[in-house]
Amino acid sequence: MIKKLYPLIFSLFSIGAFAQTPAMRAAVSKKADAMEKKVIAWRRDFHEHPELGNHEVRTADIVAKHLQSLGIEVKTGVAHTGVVGILKGGKPGPVVALRADMDGLPVTERVNIPFASKVKTMYNGNEVGVMAACGHDSHVAILMGVAEILASMKADLHGTVKFIFQPAEEGPPVGEDGGAELMVKEGVLENPKVDVIFGLHINSQTEVGKIGYRPGGTMAAVNDMQIIVKGRSAHGAYPWSSIDPIVVSAQIINNLQTIVSRNLDVTQNGAVVTIGAINGGNRSNIIPEKVEMLGTLRALSTADEKMLIERVKQIATKTAEANGATAEVKIPYSNHYPVTYNDPALTAKMLPTLQATAGTENVLLRPAATGAEDFSFFEQKVPGLFFFLGGMPKGGDPLKAPSHHTPDFYIDESGFTLGVKAMCNLTLEYMTSKTK
Template sequence: MFRRHSFLSFATAAALVTTAVAPRLAAQAAPFDPALAAEIDKRTAAIADKITAWRHDIHQHPELGYQEKRTAALVAAHLRALGLEVQENVGGIPGVIGTLKGAKPGPTVALRADMDALPVTELVDLPFKSTVRTVYNGVETGVMHACGHDMHTAMLMGTAEVLAGMKSRIPGTVKFFFQPAEEVPPNGGALAMINAGAMTGVDGVFGLHVGPGPSGTLSYRSGSITAAADSWKIIVRGRQGHGAMPANAVDPIVASAEIVSALQTIVSRSVDLTSGPAVVTVGAIHGGLRENIIPDSVWMIGTIRTFDPKSRQVIADRLKLIATKIAEAHGAKAEVHVELGYSSTLNNVAMVSRFSPALKRVAGSKGAFESKSPSMAGEDFSRFADKAPGFFFNLSVTPPNVDLFNVAGNHSPLFQGDDAALPVGTRAMANVALEFLVSGGIPKTP
């Protein structure tokens, strides 16, 4: 459901709030015990090879959203071996929750990793390259961890082992969320897990995402860090006929071509971009079987990315109007479906102010910095952050032998992740979780 908006964009409002509030919040935070940080470092180093092995295994056996049974079983077995309470098939999907109860009372923090892969054929020649094949939307394709969820899962498995070994020093509870189907908007796996009670009693939630950049670098920001992600589908229905006699048919391909071109004008001509960036993308289009047959229909699918609620509504309305009227002008009909998906991920200002120093401590000479702008990517983590104060940050993982000026991004068949970044992510998640618990969390707003 669309909400009313102010004249400020999410990013602008967040920046103003951060400027006014962050110094006061930072001053309230007590220094983190260096001995705890040192123990996290030591325990992470001891299992670095295991984390890498998990990552390679998961990468070589990728599973699409809602099909992550092998990955979930691997995760559950590991958590159970650590002595954690383990829930499987959370929400009726392959979700896994491991609960670590510390030796002392305290708040509850949740850490989340996503497990699903993408319908992408891997083109990087790795020893653990994926050779898995599937049929997706009627097309045979490879399956690949082209968004780094194999790294997310392996790092959180490592974080669980590190913190389980420190149970006697933990004041409170850590919940480890291994979420399926993050890549399936608008029906990602977070909602099913939340509806099954995953966020009950959670006082704060952390997550990270890998992407291109100097390996081991961390980045973060207050307020909006990822965009709202909506999905759409258009079916243009014409009248089939002979390709040599187009006057006797209604050509949905010609109408669709015009629709695709016209959709590109929505952002440039109908959206107030001072309220935040926006994107309309056509991700797939299909129609016809052979060269001399005009088909009866064409379908196309795509995504809408926004930060401003009004822009979100304007784009949906314009998309429907443009497709319908252009099809009508060609004597065809268009069916248009827009599904609201993930909302913008909003990082809690107090969480970022209090726990971003932990990221700087972990990154060391690699560096941790505040991003100036949010990402147009969408994230199912937004649903967890809607239920409790959230902090979502980024870990750069480009291998050092790859040219950063020509690096492949997420969702590319050439995407690569550096194993050397895995301990950084593990240490980051363990540090923010333990610091959250030791500090008692953040003050609850009235």
């Protein structure tokens, strides 16, 4: 029902949208243009020195010192390595949170740029390269720029800005807590209590100068899963003496594919059920006793997420039972992110701001993505808007542009200034709307 209301909600807000003073918007634009080189320099430094989740020590130190130099109250060590800055404006008003994630990935960079990462570290017992292969380096640099601009306008701010520099968005190390979930548990949205939160993500397959947004479910909930099928071992020459967990696992995998095709209303949302690893046995002529499968579930609504989990458990256990075996299912196995859900009313309210900043023709309604984001933990607690910033060179082909999480991931830095302007204007215009 709410989907049918989106056009009406957006129309009403667009007709009666609040307006930030042209002078203030012009001031933001001028300041952002003037500091473009500084933002790019920050990004290049972070890109050359990436750090994995919960280990962003150098990055956090640079961020904290920059915020302190602006006269912003700073708290460090939040959720291990997170940094939170509080800027109290000269006038009363709401508390607006702005978030940037800081961590890199265990990826060895192949991009031929002067500031390419050469960093290596240990990850899960192996030496790996480290790369800012999802653009988090640009998020940090952009929010540092936003902090500098808003700090320079402190006397005119109608409220408080909370800058959240978050570790471990890509997931904490095995056996550790981290990321947005831990920040929320530690009270990052309290003292002062946050009214609304904004975040952005650079996108290597969206052209520079463009912004993508979506109300409602914009990125998927994700659950990883483990399925252990237990049967009875036997000599490979005498399979009738076994309860073969490999055969049972094959049946389970095939049956799981019917969830999306037969249980999901595909006219409303998409979903993913993927088995990414299957391990069982160690010799050609021995039927093993058990098989382990690892996989991922992704859904764009809470109801669909619940349905996927229930159906996976039912299919796995009943298929195993039908074959005389047993199946143990753990969902989530090690991590879970909720749906990244953009509050529809807030999205409608702020859409004119994004359009005024980038140009109406450059602000695009995008389809939902089956990737996941732990920004969702913030949005579970307060209304939020998470949008996408173009980072692909103009005229590029989205189908050929290297995707995120790959060694060839590349971002055009000329799009950063738009990100700075958008985050500043969202903050200022939301504050203005609450003081009328």
